[in-house]
Amino acid sequence: QVQVVESGGGLVQAGGSLRLSCAVSGSLFSINRMGWYRHAPGKQRELVATITRGGSTNYADSVKGRFTISSANAQNTVWLQMTSLKPEDTAVYYCNAVVGAPGVGYWGQGTQVTVSS
16 A cells, blocks of 8 residues: 655744655555645645656746755655745645556645744
8 A cells, every 4th residue: 555654844934944755655666756735724735846757847836946856766755845935835735646657646644834924
């Protein structure tokens, strides 16, 4: 059974930094893409950043230049380095892994990121 586990959330002041980690285990097939999404109160879940197995990245416009996604394929791990955090970055951050072909998505339980002004 595929498990997706996030860590690294917390409370930080505006302008600060946090690093989120996500580890995927139990997959018998290759992980094609991993990514981070966030869900803020009163808003829809939105894409933050994704990275493919080949290393191609995609970012939401709101985080470009501030957040960096990276991964280690051999460890089935992805990180999200967040800098220059803003109060509007406050949300529950979820890790997503797309496994196999045509691809099945798995979600973690989420980790809370709170940015105080």
